[in-house]
Amino acid sequence: MTERMALAGYQFVASVDPADEVDSIPGQESTESTEFAVVGGGWVDPGFSVLPPDPFDTAHVPGVVLQGAFAQGRRNVLQSFAFDNRAQQIYVMQVLPNNVRLSGESGPVPYAHRRAGGDLLCSRMDLNGRVLDFMYLRRFGHGTSFGVVPKAGGGVDLWLEGVPRGGDPTTSPARPPEATAVATTPYEPWSSTTNKAVDGDDASRVRLFHPLPGKTFVAPSIDPTTNRICLATRVGPAHSDRLYTYYLYDLDKARTGTWTPVARASFRHAYPQGLLSLGRYIYHWTGSPTADNAYLTTASWDTGEIVQRTFFPRVPADDQIREAEGLAAWLPGGDTARGVRLCFGFGTGRTGADRAITVKYVPDPTGTSLEARVLVDWQVVSPAAGVDTRAQPLRARLISLAGNRYLHMSGTVTLAEESVGLRHIGTLPAELRPSRLIVTNCPRNHRSGHSVCRVELRPDGGVYADGATRERPISWVQFDNVSTAWA
Structure with a gap:
Protein backbone atom coordinates (compact mmCIF):
# COMPACT_ATOMS: atom_id res chain seq x y z
CA MET A 1 0.00 0.00 0.00
CA THR A 368 9.52 -2.17 -15.71
CA SER A 369 8.58 -5.56 -17.15
CA LEU A 370 5.18 -6.21 -18.75
CA GLU A 371 5.34 -9.81 -17.56
CA ALA A 372 2.21 -11.22 -15.94
CA ARG A 373 2.70 -13.45 -12.91
CA VAL A 374 0.28 -15.38 -10.72
CA LEU A 375 0.99 -14.37 -7.12
CA VAL A 376 -1.80 -16.40 -5.48
CA ASP A 377 -3.58 -19.00 -7.61
CA TRP A 378 -7.33 -19.53 -7.61
CA GLN A 379 -8.75 -19.90 -4.09
CA VAL A 380 -12.33 -20.61 -3.02
CA VAL A 381 -14.24 -17.71 -1.45
CA SER A 382 -16.15 -19.10 1.54
CA PRO A 383 -19.88 -18.37 0.98
CA ALA A 384 -21.95 -16.71 3.71
CA ALA A 385 -25.08 -18.33 5.14
CA GLY A 386 -27.88 -18.49 2.58
CA VAL A 387 -25.50 -18.05 -0.40
CA ASP A 388 -25.44 -20.88 -2.96
CA THR A 389 -22.35 -21.26 -5.20
CA ARG A 390 -22.98 -24.77 -6.52
CA ALA A 391 -23.74 -23.66 -10.08
CA GLN A 392 -20.39 -21.88 -10.46
CA PRO A 393 -18.07 -21.78 -7.40
CA LEU A 394 -16.99 -18.33 -6.24
CA ARG A 395 -13.17 -18.04 -6.53
CA ALA A 396 -10.47 -15.37 -6.48
CA ARG A 397 -6.78 -15.05 -7.37
CA LEU A 398 -4.05 -12.40 -7.32
CA ILE A 399 -1.80 -11.58 -10.28
CA SER A 400 0.80 -8.97 -11.10
CA LEU A 401 1.02 -7.17 -14.42
CA ALA A 402 3.71 -4.57 -15.17
CA GLY A 403 4.45 -4.43 -11.46
CA ASN A 404 0.86 -3.80 -10.37
CA ARG A 405 -1.34 -6.21 -8.41
CA TYR A 406 -4.82 -7.18 -9.62
CA LEU A 407 -7.51 -9.27 -7.96
CA HIS A 408 -9.54 -11.52 -10.29
CA MET A 409 -12.79 -13.21 -9.30
CA SER A 410 -15.09 -15.71 -11.01
CA GLY A 411 -18.33 -17.47 -10.19
CA THR A 412 -22.02 -16.83 -9.70
CA VAL A 413 -23.93 -16.81 -6.44
CA THR A 414 -27.63 -17.26 -5.87
CA LEU A 415 -29.38 -16.21 -2.68
CA ALA A 416 -31.80 -18.41 -0.75
CA GLU A 417 -33.91 -15.32 -0.09
CA GLU A 418 -34.02 -12.22 -2.24
CA SER A 419 -31.78 -9.56 -0.68
CA VAL A 420 -32.58 -5.97 0.15
CA GLY A 421 -29.84 -3.51 1.15
CA LEU A 422 -26.32 -4.65 1.98
CA ARG A 423 -25.82 -8.41 1.76
CA HIS A 424 -22.84 -10.46 2.97
CA ILE A 425 -21.82 -12.74 0.09
CA GLY A 426 -18.71 -14.47 1.42
CA THR A 427 -15.19 -14.15 2.83
CA LEU A 428 -11.91 -13.93 0.91
CA PRO A 429 -9.02 -16.22 1.94
CA ALA A 430 -6.52 -14.48 4.21
CA GLU A 431 -3.81 -14.13 1.54
CA LEU A 432 -6.22 -12.29 -0.79
CA ARG A 433 -7.60 -9.72 1.63
CA PRO A 434 -6.84 -6.12 0.62
CA SER A 435 -5.34 -3.53 2.95
CA ARG A 436 -8.06 -1.02 2.07
CA LEU A 437 -11.70 -1.05 0.90
CA ILE A 438 -12.09 -1.98 -2.79
CA VAL A 439 -15.32 -1.14 -4.60
CA THR A 440 -16.39 -2.52 -7.99
CA ASN A 441 -19.60 -3.34 -9.89
CA CYS A 442 -21.00 -6.75 -10.85
CA PRO A 443 -23.97 -7.95 -12.96
CA ARG A 444 -27.11 -8.92 -11.06
CA ASN A 445 -30.70 -9.83 -11.80
CA HIS A 446 -33.34 -7.22 -12.67
CA ARG A 447 -37.04 -7.68 -13.32
CA SER A 448 -36.64 -6.20 -16.82
CA GLY A 449 -33.30 -7.93 -17.60
CA HIS A 450 -29.81 -7.44 -16.16
CA SER A 451 -28.46 -4.66 -13.97
CA VAL A 452 -25.42 -4.04 -11.77
CA CYS A 453 -24.83 -3.83 -8.04
CA ARG A 454 -22.07 -2.34 -5.95
CA VAL A 455 -19.64 -4.95 -4.60
CA GLU A 456 -17.36 -4.21 -1.65
CA LEU A 457 -14.16 -6.16 -0.87
CA ARG A 458 -13.15 -5.27 2.69
CA PRO A 459 -9.85 -5.55 4.58
CA ASP A 460 -11.38 -8.17 6.90
CA GLY A 461 -12.06 -10.33 3.82
CA GLY A 462 -15.78 -9.61 3.67
CA VAL A 463 -17.43 -9.60 0.20
CA TYR A 464 -20.66 -7.60 0.14
CA ALA A 465 -23.27 -6.73 -2.49
CA ASP A 466 -25.26 -3.53 -2.17
CA GLY A 467 -27.94 -1.66 -4.11
CA ALA A 468 -31.00 -3.89 -3.80
CA THR A 469 -34.37 -2.36 -2.98
CA ARG A 470 -37.74 -3.89 -2.15
CA GLU A 471 -38.86 -3.20 -5.70
CA ARG A 472 -35.63 -4.59 -7.17
CA PRO A 473 -34.19 -7.21 -4.79
CA ILE A 474 -31.04 -9.23 -5.60
CA SER A 475 -31.40 -12.97 -6.19
CA TRP A 476 -28.09 -13.61 -8.01
CA VAL A 477 -24.74 -11.86 -8.63
CA GLN A 478 -22.10 -12.77 -11.22
CA PHE A 479 -18.43 -12.08 -10.36
CA ASP A 480 -16.68 -13.04 -13.63
CA ASN A 481 -15.94 -9.43 -14.56
CA VAL A 482 -14.00 -8.57 -11.36
CA SER A 483 -10.48 -7.46 -12.25
CA THR A 484 -9.52 -4.68 -9.87
CA ALA A 485 -6.34 -3.05 -8.62
CA TRP A 486 -5.37 -4.59 -5.29
CA ALA A 487 -3.19 -3.29 -2.46
Whole structure:
Protein backbone atom coordinates (compact mmCIF):
# COMPACT_ATOMS: atom_id res chain seq x y z
CA MET A 1 0.00 0.00 0.00
CA THR A 2 1.43 3.34 -1.02
CA GLU A 3 0.76 6.62 0.76
CA ARG A 4 1.39 10.01 -0.86
CA MET A 5 2.41 13.21 0.87
CA ALA A 6 -1.11 14.60 1.20
CA LEU A 7 -2.37 11.52 3.04
CA ALA A 8 -2.48 10.94 6.78
CA GLY A 9 0.66 9.59 8.36
CA TYR A 10 2.99 12.49 7.59
CA GLN A 11 3.88 15.25 9.98
CA PHE A 12 5.57 18.30 8.48
CA VAL A 13 7.70 20.11 11.06
CA ALA A 14 8.82 23.72 11.04
CA SER A 15 12.04 24.04 9.07
CA VAL A 16 15.27 23.94 11.05
CA ASP A 17 18.89 24.02 10.09
CA PRO A 18 20.49 20.62 10.94
CA ALA A 19 23.32 22.59 12.57
CA ASP A 20 20.79 23.81 15.18
CA GLU A 21 19.95 20.31 16.45
CA VAL A 22 20.34 19.96 20.21
CA ASP A 23 21.68 16.99 22.13
CA SER A 24 18.37 15.85 23.62
CA ILE A 25 14.82 16.85 22.77
CA PRO A 26 11.98 15.18 24.69
CA GLY A 27 9.84 13.21 22.26
CA GLN A 28 7.82 10.10 21.76
CA GLU A 29 9.17 6.93 23.35
CA SER A 30 7.49 4.31 21.15
CA THR A 31 9.58 2.41 18.66
CA GLU A 32 6.37 1.18 17.00
CA SER A 33 5.52 4.56 15.44
CA THR A 34 4.96 4.59 11.70
CA GLU A 35 5.15 8.36 11.52
CA PHE A 36 7.70 9.88 9.12
CA ALA A 37 8.31 13.60 9.31
CA VAL A 38 10.32 16.02 7.19
CA VAL A 39 12.45 18.33 9.32
CA GLY A 40 13.60 21.15 7.07
CA GLY A 41 14.21 20.93 3.35
CA GLY A 42 16.89 19.01 1.54
CA TRP A 43 20.09 20.50 0.19
CA VAL A 44 22.33 19.33 -2.63
CA ASP A 45 25.49 20.66 -4.19
CA PRO A 46 24.75 22.36 -7.55
CA GLY A 47 27.09 19.90 -9.28
CA PHE A 48 25.11 16.87 -8.06
CA SER A 49 24.38 14.90 -11.26
CA VAL A 50 23.30 11.25 -11.19
CA LEU A 51 21.43 8.39 -12.83
CA PRO A 52 18.78 7.05 -12.73
CA PRO A 53 16.81 10.34 -12.61
CA ASP A 54 13.54 8.81 -11.40
CA PRO A 55 12.75 7.27 -8.00
CA PHE A 56 11.94 3.59 -7.72
CA ASP A 57 8.26 2.73 -7.53
CA THR A 58 8.33 0.90 -4.22
CA ALA A 59 4.71 -0.23 -4.70
CA HIS A 60 5.90 -2.39 -7.61
CA VAL A 61 5.41 -6.13 -7.02
CA PRO A 62 8.84 -7.18 -5.69
CA GLY A 63 11.04 -9.90 -7.10
CA VAL A 64 13.03 -12.29 -4.92
CA VAL A 65 16.81 -12.49 -4.48
CA LEU A 66 16.89 -14.84 -1.47
CA GLN A 67 14.04 -16.65 0.25
CA GLY A 68 14.51 -18.64 3.45
CA ALA A 69 18.32 -18.58 3.27
CA PHE A 70 20.62 -18.87 6.29
CA ALA A 71 23.87 -17.02 6.96
CA GLN A 72 26.65 -18.45 9.15
CA GLY A 73 24.89 -17.39 12.35
CA ARG A 74 21.70 -19.39 11.91
CA ARG A 75 20.21 -18.36 15.27
CA ASN A 76 20.89 -14.65 14.80
CA VAL A 77 18.67 -12.27 12.92
CA LEU A 78 19.91 -10.47 9.83
CA GLN A 79 21.02 -6.90 10.59
CA SER A 80 21.88 -5.70 7.07
CA PHE A 81 23.32 -6.82 3.76
CA ALA A 82 25.28 -5.44 0.80
CA PHE A 83 26.33 -6.66 -2.64
CA ASP A 84 29.66 -7.21 -4.33
CA ASN A 85 28.32 -6.27 -7.75
CA ARG A 86 31.49 -7.33 -9.54
CA ALA A 87 31.41 -10.90 -8.21
CA GLN A 88 27.58 -11.03 -7.89
CA GLN A 89 27.73 -12.07 -4.25
CA ILE A 90 25.88 -10.88 -1.17
CA TYR A 91 27.40 -10.06 2.23
CA VAL A 92 25.23 -10.45 5.32
CA MET A 93 25.89 -8.78 8.68
CA GLN A 94 24.74 -10.25 12.02
CA VAL A 95 25.65 -9.87 15.67
CA LEU A 96 28.38 -12.37 16.54
CA PRO A 97 26.63 -15.54 17.85
CA ASN A 98 26.31 -16.76 21.40
CA ASN A 99 29.18 -18.54 23.18
CA VAL A 100 31.79 -18.22 20.43
CA ARG A 101 35.32 -18.20 21.81
CA LEU A 102 37.93 -16.45 19.69
CA SER A 103 41.70 -16.42 20.02
CA GLY A 104 42.78 -14.39 23.07
CA GLU A 105 39.42 -14.69 24.85
CA SER A 106 39.33 -16.44 28.24
CA GLY A 107 36.19 -18.39 27.41
CA PRO A 108 32.97 -18.43 25.38
CA VAL A 109 31.36 -14.99 25.27
CA PRO A 110 27.56 -14.69 25.83
CA TYR A 111 25.42 -13.14 23.11
CA ALA A 112 24.43 -10.18 25.33
CA HIS A 113 28.07 -9.13 25.63
CA ARG A 114 28.65 -9.57 21.89
CA ARG A 115 25.63 -7.41 21.11
CA ALA A 116 26.53 -4.71 23.62
CA GLY A 117 30.18 -4.69 22.57
CA GLY A 118 29.54 -4.18 18.86
CA ASP A 119 30.87 -7.61 17.81
CA LEU A 120 29.72 -8.73 14.36
CA LEU A 121 29.69 -11.71 12.01
CA CYS A 122 29.84 -11.05 8.25
CA SER A 123 28.96 -13.92 5.87
CA ARG A 124 29.82 -13.97 2.18
CA MET A 125 27.13 -15.82 0.23
CA ASP A 126 26.29 -16.59 -3.40
CA LEU A 127 22.93 -15.58 -4.83
CA ASN A 128 21.60 -19.10 -4.25
CA GLY A 129 21.96 -18.53 -0.51
CA ARG A 130 25.06 -20.71 0.01
CA VAL A 131 27.60 -19.48 2.60
CA LEU A 132 31.03 -19.25 0.95
CA ASP A 133 32.99 -18.06 4.00
CA PHE A 134 32.68 -15.58 6.87
CA MET A 135 34.66 -13.28 9.15
CA TYR A 136 34.38 -12.02 12.73
CA LEU A 137 34.62 -8.32 13.65
CA ARG A 138 34.92 -7.03 17.20
CA ARG A 139 34.07 -3.56 18.51
CA PHE A 140 32.51 -2.08 15.37
CA GLY A 141 28.77 -1.47 15.94
CA HIS A 142 25.32 -2.99 15.53
CA GLY A 143 25.55 -3.66 11.78
CA THR A 144 22.56 -1.46 10.95
CA SER A 145 23.99 -0.63 7.53
CA PHE A 146 27.25 -1.13 5.64
CA GLY A 147 28.71 -1.14 2.14
CA VAL A 148 30.92 -3.42 0.04
CA VAL A 149 33.45 -1.86 -2.34
CA PRO A 150 35.42 -4.06 -4.79
CA LYS A 151 39.20 -3.49 -4.80
CA ALA A 152 41.26 -3.08 -7.96
CA GLY A 153 43.43 -6.10 -7.23
CA GLY A 154 40.56 -8.37 -6.20
CA GLY A 155 38.60 -8.80 -3.00
CA VAL A 156 36.48 -6.15 -1.32
CA ASP A 157 36.60 -3.56 1.44
CA LEU A 158 33.82 -3.32 4.01
CA TRP A 159 32.66 0.19 4.96
CA LEU A 160 30.81 -0.04 8.25
CA GLU A 161 30.26 1.46 11.68
CA GLY A 162 33.21 2.13 13.98
CA VAL A 163 34.10 3.20 17.55
CA PRO A 164 30.90 1.99 19.24
CA ARG A 165 29.56 3.64 22.39
CA GLY A 166 26.71 3.05 24.85
CA GLY A 167 26.14 -0.71 24.71
CA ASP A 168 24.79 -2.35 27.86
CA PRO A 169 24.74 -6.17 28.33
CA THR A 170 22.65 -5.96 31.53
CA THR A 171 19.42 -4.74 29.91
CA SER A 172 16.90 -7.16 28.43
CA PRO A 173 17.50 -7.45 25.57
CA ALA A 174 21.07 -6.16 25.68
CA ARG A 175 21.28 -2.57 24.46
CA PRO A 176 23.38 -2.42 21.28
CA PRO A 177 26.03 0.28 20.94
CA GLU A 178 25.94 3.12 18.48
CA ALA A 179 28.87 4.00 16.27
CA THR A 180 30.58 7.38 16.37
CA ALA A 181 32.85 6.88 13.34
CA VAL A 182 33.14 5.20 9.94
CA ALA A 183 35.44 2.18 9.65
CA THR A 184 36.80 0.40 6.60
CA THR A 185 38.62 -2.93 6.53
CA PRO A 186 39.33 -5.59 3.91
CA TYR A 187 37.06 -8.62 4.00
CA GLU A 188 39.29 -11.47 5.21
CA PRO A 189 37.68 -14.89 5.78
CA TRP A 190 37.98 -16.46 9.22
CA SER A 191 40.61 -19.15 9.55
CA SER A 192 40.23 -22.11 11.89
CA THR A 193 44.02 -22.11 12.25
CA THR A 194 44.22 -18.67 13.85
CA ASN A 195 40.60 -18.30 15.05
CA LYS A 196 40.95 -14.52 15.06
CA ALA A 197 38.61 -11.59 14.58
CA VAL A 198 39.40 -8.19 13.11
CA ASP A 199 39.37 -5.70 15.96
CA GLY A 200 37.93 -2.26 15.38
CA ASP A 201 40.84 -0.55 17.08
CA ASP A 202 43.54 -2.43 15.13
CA ALA A 203 45.11 0.39 13.12
CA SER A 204 47.08 -2.11 11.01
CA ARG A 205 43.85 -3.54 9.55
CA VAL A 206 41.20 -0.85 10.09
CA ARG A 207 41.00 2.76 8.95
CA LEU A 208 38.78 5.04 11.01
CA PHE A 209 37.18 8.31 9.88
CA HIS A 210 35.42 10.87 12.10
CA PRO A 211 33.50 13.07 9.62
CA LEU A 212 30.80 14.00 12.15
CA PRO A 213 32.39 14.43 15.59
CA GLY A 214 29.87 14.48 18.42
CA LYS A 215 27.25 12.57 16.44
CA THR A 216 25.89 9.15 17.37
CA PHE A 217 24.33 6.40 15.29
CA VAL A 218 26.82 6.86 12.45
CA ALA A 219 25.65 4.26 9.91
CA PRO A 220 27.05 4.16 6.34
CA SER A 221 25.66 2.86 3.07
CA ILE A 222 27.08 3.08 -0.46
CA ASP A 223 25.44 4.04 -3.75
CA PRO A 224 27.35 2.08 -6.43
CA THR A 225 25.62 4.01 -9.23
CA THR A 226 27.19 7.32 -8.17
CA ASN A 227 30.17 6.17 -6.05
CA ARG A 228 28.85 8.08 -3.04
CA ILE A 229 28.61 7.16 0.62
CA CYS A 230 25.63 8.13 2.77
CA LEU A 231 25.87 8.53 6.54
CA ALA A 232 22.90 8.47 8.90
CA THR A 233 23.38 10.24 12.23
CA ARG A 234 21.31 11.19 15.23
CA VAL A 235 21.63 13.66 18.08
CA GLY A 236 19.98 12.57 21.31
CA PRO A 237 18.73 9.23 22.71
CA ALA A 238 17.61 6.57 20.26
CA HIS A 239 13.93 6.48 21.21
CA SER A 240 13.22 10.03 22.31
CA ASP A 241 13.21 12.66 19.59
CA ARG A 242 14.05 10.24 16.77
CA LEU A 243 15.63 13.05 14.73
CA TYR A 244 18.02 11.75 12.08
CA THR A 245 20.19 13.69 9.65
CA TYR A 246 21.56 12.14 6.48
CA TYR A 247 24.73 13.32 4.73
CA LEU A 248 26.04 12.31 1.31
CA TYR A 249 29.74 12.34 0.33
CA ASP A 250 31.93 11.51 -2.63
CA LEU A 251 33.47 8.13 -1.79
CA ASP A 252 36.79 8.72 -3.58
CA LYS A 253 37.33 11.94 -1.66
CA ALA A 254 36.23 10.32 1.60
CA ARG A 255 38.93 7.67 1.15
CA THR A 256 41.53 10.43 1.21
CA GLY A 257 40.04 11.94 4.37
CA THR A 258 38.07 14.73 2.66
CA TRP A 259 34.50 14.46 3.91
CA THR A 260 32.66 17.39 2.32
CA PRO A 261 28.92 16.71 2.02
CA VAL A 262 27.27 17.07 -1.38
CA ALA A 263 23.75 16.64 0.06
CA ARG A 264 21.98 16.75 3.42
CA ALA A 265 18.45 16.19 4.73
CA SER A 266 16.80 15.69 8.13
CA PHE A 267 13.82 13.54 9.08
CA ARG A 268 12.06 12.33 12.20
CA HIS A 269 11.11 8.66 12.06
CA ALA A 270 11.29 5.31 13.85
CA TYR A 271 14.61 3.55 14.36
CA PRO A 272 15.97 2.88 10.83
CA GLN A 273 16.43 -0.76 9.92
CA GLY A 274 18.01 0.16 6.60
CA LEU A 275 19.05 3.24 4.64
CA LEU A 276 20.24 3.75 1.09
CA SER A 277 20.93 6.65 -1.22
CA LEU A 278 20.30 5.92 -4.91
CA GLY A 279 20.59 8.76 -7.37
CA ARG A 280 18.75 11.86 -6.18
CA TYR A 281 16.65 9.95 -3.65
CA ILE A 282 17.17 8.45 -0.22
CA TYR A 283 15.29 5.36 0.94
CA HIS A 284 14.47 4.47 4.56
CA TRP A 285 13.38 1.01 5.77
CA THR A 286 11.61 0.81 9.15
CA GLY A 287 9.70 -1.85 11.05
CA SER A 288 9.81 -3.98 14.20
CA PRO A 289 9.85 -7.78 14.68
CA THR A 290 6.27 -8.59 15.62
CA ALA A 291 4.22 -5.47 14.78
CA ASP A 292 2.74 -5.04 11.30
CA ASN A 293 4.61 -1.81 10.55
CA ALA A 294 7.16 -2.35 7.77
CA TYR A 295 7.43 0.82 5.65
CA LEU A 296 9.76 1.74 2.79
CA THR A 297 9.91 5.52 2.43
CA THR A 298 11.36 7.52 -0.46
CA ALA A 299 12.53 11.12 0.01
CA SER A 300 14.17 13.62 -2.32
CA TRP A 301 17.68 14.86 -1.59
CA ASP A 302 16.83 18.10 -3.45
CA THR A 303 13.79 19.15 -1.42
CA GLY A 304 13.60 16.74 1.50
CA GLU A 305 10.03 15.93 0.43
CA ILE A 306 8.59 12.46 0.89
CA VAL A 307 7.79 11.18 -2.58
CA GLN A 308 6.36 7.77 -1.73
CA ARG A 309 5.74 5.58 1.29
CA THR A 310 4.88 1.92 0.85
CA PHE A 311 3.50 -0.39 3.51
CA PHE A 312 4.48 -4.08 3.35
CA PRO A 313 1.78 -5.85 5.38
CA ARG A 314 2.23 -9.18 7.07
CA VAL A 315 0.42 -12.13 5.48
CA PRO A 316 -0.73 -15.37 7.17
CA ALA A 317 2.21 -17.30 5.70
CA ASP A 318 4.71 -15.02 7.47
CA ASP A 319 6.70 -16.36 10.39
CA GLN A 320 6.00 -15.25 13.96
CA ILE A 321 8.98 -12.90 13.66
CA ARG A 322 9.33 -10.78 10.51
CA GLU A 323 11.60 -7.80 10.96
CA ALA A 324 12.55 -5.25 8.32
CA GLU A 325 16.35 -5.46 8.03
CA GLY A 326 18.66 -3.90 5.46
CA LEU A 327 18.58 -1.95 2.20
CA ALA A 328 21.11 -2.28 -0.62
CA ALA A 329 21.60 -1.62 -4.32
CA TRP A 330 22.14 -4.63 -6.58
CA LEU A 331 23.58 -4.26 -10.08
CA PRO A 332 22.83 -7.57 -11.87
CA GLY A 333 24.90 -6.34 -14.81
CA GLY A 334 28.03 -5.92 -12.70
CA ASP A 335 29.59 -2.47 -12.75
CA THR A 336 26.94 -0.85 -14.96
CA ALA A 337 24.16 1.11 -13.28
CA ARG A 338 21.63 0.05 -15.92
CA GLY A 339 19.14 -2.37 -14.43
CA VAL A 340 19.93 -1.41 -10.83
CA ARG A 341 17.61 -2.98 -8.26
CA LEU A 342 16.57 -1.58 -4.90
CA CYS A 343 16.75 -4.50 -2.46
CA PHE A 344 15.15 -4.74 0.98
CA GLY A 345 15.45 -7.52 3.54
CA PHE A 346 13.52 -9.30 6.26
CA GLY A 347 14.83 -11.38 9.13
CA THR A 348 12.27 -14.11 9.78
CA GLY A 349 11.73 -17.02 12.14
CA ARG A 350 10.06 -18.15 15.33
CA THR A 351 11.06 -17.70 18.95
CA GLY A 352 13.77 -20.22 19.81
CA ALA A 353 14.31 -21.25 16.18
CA ASP A 354 16.74 -20.43 13.38
CA ARG A 355 16.39 -17.02 11.72
CA ALA A 356 16.07 -17.06 7.95
CA ILE A 357 16.90 -14.30 5.48
CA THR A 358 14.60 -12.99 2.79
CA VAL A 359 15.82 -10.36 0.32
CA LYS A 360 13.45 -8.88 -2.26
CA TYR A 361 13.93 -6.20 -4.90
CA VAL A 362 12.19 -3.43 -6.78
CA PRO A 363 13.44 -3.19 -10.40
CA ASP A 364 15.05 -0.25 -12.18
CA PRO A 365 12.40 2.48 -12.68
CA THR A 366 13.34 2.63 -16.38
CA GLY A 367 13.00 -1.12 -16.90
CA THR A 368 9.52 -2.17 -15.71
CA SER A 369 8.58 -5.56 -17.15
CA LEU A 370 5.18 -6.21 -18.75
CA GLU A 371 5.34 -9.81 -17.56
CA ALA A 372 2.21 -11.22 -15.94
CA ARG A 373 2.70 -13.45 -12.91
CA VAL A 374 0.28 -15.38 -10.72
CA LEU A 375 0.99 -14.37 -7.12
CA VAL A 376 -1.80 -16.40 -5.48
CA ASP A 377 -3.58 -19.00 -7.61
CA TRP A 378 -7.33 -19.53 -7.61
CA GLN A 379 -8.75 -19.90 -4.09
CA VAL A 380 -12.33 -20.61 -3.02
CA VAL A 381 -14.24 -17.71 -1.45
CA SER A 382 -16.15 -19.10 1.54
CA PRO A 383 -19.88 -18.37 0.98
CA ALA A 384 -21.95 -16.71 3.71
CA ALA A 385 -25.08 -18.33 5.14
CA GLY A 386 -27.88 -18.49 2.58
CA VAL A 387 -25.50 -18.05 -0.40
CA ASP A 388 -25.44 -20.88 -2.96
CA THR A 389 -22.35 -21.26 -5.20
CA ARG A 390 -22.98 -24.77 -6.52
CA ALA A 391 -23.74 -23.66 -10.08
CA GLN A 392 -20.39 -21.88 -10.46
CA PRO A 393 -18.07 -21.78 -7.40
CA LEU A 394 -16.99 -18.33 -6.24
CA ARG A 395 -13.17 -18.04 -6.53
CA ALA A 396 -10.47 -15.37 -6.48
CA ARG A 397 -6.78 -15.05 -7.37
CA LEU A 398 -4.05 -12.40 -7.32
CA ILE A 399 -1.80 -11.58 -10.28
CA SER A 400 0.80 -8.97 -11.10
CA LEU A 401 1.02 -7.17 -14.42
CA ALA A 402 3.71 -4.57 -15.17
CA GLY A 403 4.45 -4.43 -11.46
CA ASN A 404 0.86 -3.80 -10.37
CA ARG A 405 -1.34 -6.21 -8.41
CA TYR A 406 -4.82 -7.18 -9.62
CA LEU A 407 -7.51 -9.27 -7.96
CA HIS A 408 -9.54 -11.52 -10.29
CA MET A 409 -12.79 -13.21 -9.30
CA SER A 410 -15.09 -15.71 -11.01
CA GLY A 411 -18.33 -17.47 -10.19
CA THR A 412 -22.02 -16.83 -9.70
CA VAL A 413 -23.93 -16.81 -6.44
CA THR A 414 -27.63 -17.26 -5.87
CA LEU A 415 -29.38 -16.21 -2.68
CA ALA A 416 -31.80 -18.41 -0.75
CA GLU A 417 -33.91 -15.32 -0.09
CA GLU A 418 -34.02 -12.22 -2.24
CA SER A 419 -31.78 -9.56 -0.68
CA VAL A 420 -32.58 -5.97 0.15
CA GLY A 421 -29.84 -3.51 1.15
CA LEU A 422 -26.32 -4.65 1.98
CA ARG A 423 -25.82 -8.41 1.76
CA HIS A 424 -22.84 -10.46 2.97
CA ILE A 425 -21.82 -12.74 0.09
CA GLY A 426 -18.71 -14.47 1.42
CA THR A 427 -15.19 -14.15 2.83
CA LEU A 428 -11.91 -13.93 0.91
CA PRO A 429 -9.02 -16.22 1.94
CA ALA A 430 -6.52 -14.48 4.21
CA GLU A 431 -3.81 -14.13 1.54
CA LEU A 432 -6.22 -12.29 -0.79
CA ARG A 433 -7.60 -9.72 1.63
CA PRO A 434 -6.84 -6.12 0.62
CA SER A 435 -5.34 -3.53 2.95
CA ARG A 436 -8.06 -1.02 2.07
CA LEU A 437 -11.70 -1.05 0.90
CA ILE A 438 -12.09 -1.98 -2.79
CA VAL A 439 -15.32 -1.14 -4.60
CA THR A 440 -16.39 -2.52 -7.99
CA ASN A 441 -19.60 -3.34 -9.89
CA CYS A 442 -21.00 -6.75 -10.85
CA PRO A 443 -23.97 -7.95 -12.96
CA ARG A 444 -27.11 -8.92 -11.06
CA ASN A 445 -30.70 -9.83 -11.80
CA HIS A 446 -33.34 -7.22 -12.67
CA ARG A 447 -37.04 -7.68 -13.32
CA SER A 448 -36.64 -6.20 -16.82
CA GLY A 449 -33.30 -7.93 -17.60
CA HIS A 450 -29.81 -7.44 -16.16
CA SER A 451 -28.46 -4.66 -13.97
CA VAL A 452 -25.42 -4.04 -11.77
CA CYS A 453 -24.83 -3.83 -8.04
CA ARG A 454 -22.07 -2.34 -5.95
CA VAL A 455 -19.64 -4.95 -4.60
CA GLU A 456 -17.36 -4.21 -1.65
CA LEU A 457 -14.16 -6.16 -0.87
CA ARG A 458 -13.15 -5.27 2.69
CA PRO A 459 -9.85 -5.55 4.58
CA ASP A 460 -11.38 -8.17 6.90
CA GLY A 461 -12.06 -10.33 3.82
CA GLY A 462 -15.78 -9.61 3.67
CA VAL A 463 -17.43 -9.60 0.20
CA TYR A 464 -20.66 -7.60 0.14
CA ALA A 465 -23.27 -6.73 -2.49
CA ASP A 466 -25.26 -3.53 -2.17
CA GLY A 467 -27.94 -1.66 -4.11
CA ALA A 468 -31.00 -3.89 -3.80
CA THR A 469 -34.37 -2.36 -2.98
CA ARG A 470 -37.74 -3.89 -2.15
CA GLU A 471 -38.86 -3.20 -5.70
CA ARG A 472 -35.63 -4.59 -7.17
CA PRO A 473 -34.19 -7.21 -4.79
CA ILE A 474 -31.04 -9.23 -5.60
CA SER A 475 -31.40 -12.97 -6.19
CA TRP A 476 -28.09 -13.61 -8.01
CA VAL A 477 -24.74 -11.86 -8.63
CA GLN A 478 -22.10 -12.77 -11.22
CA PHE A 479 -18.43 -12.08 -10.36
CA ASP A 480 -16.68 -13.04 -13.63
CA ASN A 481 -15.94 -9.43 -14.56
CA VAL A 482 -14.00 -8.57 -11.36
CA SER A 483 -10.48 -7.46 -12.25
CA THR A 484 -9.52 -4.68 -9.87
CA ALA A 485 -6.34 -3.05 -8.62
CA TRP A 486 -5.37 -4.59 -5.29
CA ALA A 487 -3.19 -3.29 -2.46
